[in-house]
Amino acid sequence: MHALTGRIVLAAGFMFFANAASAHVGFGPTVGFSNGLAHPLFGIDHLLAMVMVGAFASQLGGRAIYLVPASFVGSMMIGAALGVLGFNFGLTEFGIAASVFTLGALVAFRSHLGLVSAMALVAAFGLCHGHAHGTEMPESVNGLVYAAGFMLMTATLHAAGVSIGLLITRITSRYGDVVLRSLGAGVALVGAGLMAGAM
Structure with a gap:
């Protein structure tokens, strides 16, 4: 069981690794609520990081289940505002790639932060993700509506990650922790590819 899970995760990781360098922002129009909702779903870095925030929160349990995702969303809003205002972080893309790797690794090693x-x-990772989105957004009402869309989808992906984490560990009981940690390891592998592409 352990060997099979490891092989599946490794294969999935290598599949994503091949496209790692071109994973982030710049996909599609950046105006309108529906575009904001869709945007996080088409960037593998954002999608994986959001789900891992939720899975990480589920592992920590207690108040972390809602406070950890909330800190990401709140910081993301600040980062988006800074991006719209033209502030340049310099390492935004690397920070986004590092978020995928780090969050995957935290889940893989079942961190007890x-x-x-x-x-x-x-929150630090949320700042990077938000800044990347903010630099793409127009300074208009359409931009604000777009931001509302991607914030809502981000929160939804966090909730999905929490649900996945709780369901895997509870329903599959004996092997649940192994499965979730293996998924984290696969995401960390993708993150390593993203980091290489961002350097």
């Missing part, structure tokens, strides 16, 4: 540390870490 304290609540404040976990919130601070995901």
